[in-house]
Amino acid sequence: MYDYVKTVIPEERILFRRQMKDYTTFRVGGEADCIILVQREEELAKLVSYLNQIEEAYFILGNGSNLLVGDKGYRGVILKFDGPMEQITVDGTQITAKAGALLAQVAVAAREHSLTGLEFAAGIPGSIGGGVVMNAGAYEGEMKQVVEAVRVMDREGQITTLDNDTMEFGYRTSIIKNRAFIVLEVTLRLKEGDRGQIGAKMEELAALRRSRQPLEYPSAGSTFKRPDGYYAGKLIMDAGMRGYRIGGAQVADKHCGFIINTGKATAADIREVIEEVQERVKERFHVSLEPEVVFLGDF
Ligand SMILES: Cc1cc2nc3c(=O)[nH]c(=O)nc-3n(C[C@H](O)[C@H](O)[C@H](O)COP(=O)(O)OP(=O)(O)OC[C@H]3O[C@@H](n4cnc5c(N)ncnc54)[C@H](O)[C@@H]3O)c2cc1C
Incomplete structure (x- = not known):
């Protein structure tokens, strides 16, 4: 397989046997067989159609800020955007960002051009691609309010542009989640504002x-x-689980909605805390808590 991959991607961008804990904000996760840094849409088109054809598993990684990767890692190929796939361009009130650009950087670009509407996203530590997939939001804002169009690739390598209406944005979801598109580029429409404000x-x-x-x-x-x-x-707090801990994973004292890695957590510790929290909340309040976090690989 890698003989073909090397005809598409230069060897320095094919990273074998990398620890996923170095690529996720949970700082857990075992070895991935291979991480490929993708810099061009044409590379991606060739890779995804080839990987589909040979039925090799692959996963699109954003900034790993909503991801729990198992301790035994991931048997397959991780595709991560890099370099030119992180570019941000501003034209009037429109910002076009490649999927790998960080939301925080796009928010700073908006501020630098006195464009308002994206302030809510400045503290969300994801890529704009991941942000669109999840319809990321905070403090009354969400991606849905600012996205004009999204350029996507399907798993055969075909490219289409979806407008806001066809994105099927909902609470922490979009069409991308259900249709397995890959986000390539996001166009935002913001409003003129005051840079200081x-x-x-x-x-x-x-x-x-x-x-x-x-x-x-x-x-x-x-x-x-x-x-x-x-x-x-x-x-979670009312279920008496503030500070609840397994190994190095803990329900945060400061905010019970967060499960934290106190230093030496394994992915299995975190998953167990998640399951225990779900069970106790269900038992106590008859409410099912659905993880927002995406699970990947073997635990
Ligand atoms: C401290 C902290 C605070 C946070 N605060 C918020 C908050 O206020 N609001 C909020 O909504 N979220 C928040 N998050 C969660 C997270 O940052 C967001 O969900 C973010 O949008 C995830 O983006 P990512 O690039 O890190 O995606 P990843 O975690 O890398 O991936 C998440 C999912 O998106 C998919 N994906 C990523 N990029 C692409 C792409 N280009 N094409 C197709 N699929 C893709 C992945 O395959 C995966 O299924 C927070 C996280 C942390 C650690």
């Missing part, structure tokens, strides 16, 4: 995050989706 809003939200979230520990942010009519963190 935009910067102040971003700082205010960053301060709120620091005061409410256990940012000093590795995590994947909120572990669970918000169940209809409830807050996951409050249910």
